[in-house]
Amino acid sequence: MILRSLLFVPGDSERKLAKAQLSRADALVLDLEDAVAAERLPVARGMVRDYLKSRTERSKQQLWVRINPLQTPLALDDLAAVIPGGPDGIMLPKCDSAAQTVTLDHYLSALEAREGLHPGSTKILPVATETPRAMFALDSYIGASDRLVALTWGAEDLSTAIGASTNRLPDGEYEFAYKLARALCLLGAHAAGVAAIDTIWGNFRDAEGLAADSKAARRAGFSGKIAIHPDQVDVINAAFSPDEKEIAAAQRVIDAFAAAKGAGAVQLDGRMLDRPHLTQAQKLLLLAAQLRG
DSSP states (O other): OOOSEEEEEETTOHHHHHHHTTSOOSEEEEESSTTSOGGGHHHHHHHHHHHHHTOSSOOSSEEEEEOOOTTSTHHHHHHHHHGGGOOSEEEETTOOSHHHHHHHHHHHHHHHHHHTOOTTOSEEEEBTTSSTGGGGOGGGGTTSOTTBOEEEOOSHHHHHHTTOSOSBOTTSOBOHHHHHHHHHHHHHHHHHTSEEEEOOOSOTTOHHHHHHHHHHHHHHTOOEEEESSGGGHHHHHHHTSOOHHHHHHHHHHHHHHHHHTSOSEEEETTEEEEHHHHHHHHHHHHHHHHHHO
16 A cells, blocks of 8 residues: 555535545545534535545545544544445544554444445554654554554644644744654554654645655655645655666665675675665665556
8 A cells, every 4th residue: 555645635625525536646535624614524424425435446546534533422423424435544633542543443343344345444544643642652553453554643733732832943843742743653653564654744835845844754764745735746746756766776786685695785886785775675666666556
């Protein structure tokens, strides 16, 4: 499952839902949480269900739904409304720990059985840093659920929860607590063996800043990023896709190890490379092959 770009789409906007289909996002996240006013939620649920059902076949573009938090009475109604449409996955906001992922897993199993869907077909992506408690539970996702495919993080709800007036320093960098949230999400995801997805870049008109932020996230170990506007998708996809120079360099690493016939380390262009470099090169070429289809 490739998740370079995940584009949020308000679940109650017919115009934006239609426009989103034209984007090259790896996944659309049909939003029933923050983007939808409470009085519009019943309408949004129906629109999202119909949108999901409108797929004649499983397209390359995944369709996810961000439901309301499990701590609220809205979540079960969200799930009951949208699972009949067969979404590829559920994004779970304000997730305190993997215990909520397990609870969601049980709900999904029951709803899949009711709707005749393949068991386990609906995946889970928690937003894993939006509450103070969640910050102390990033290791809990290890082995929590076979449905778990990624973790992502967010700063806005966390800053609200702790009463912060801002989550940024004057120079635009995140305050320490949010840098910590990002790092813990990254490490928690890799510890659980799932993808780490970076949070939004808020200024959708700043393509240069988005590109720099996305490239930095990829260097750090994230494999994708959330988008809030269709114009961000191509920038994100480019940042999280290996270019021809990277592919050629990775192939040279693999060729060097192949020529060394089982050696634990090799020299290449004056550098000593060991097995972790080989693993990185193999992963990069695998991603490139998957993107070529």
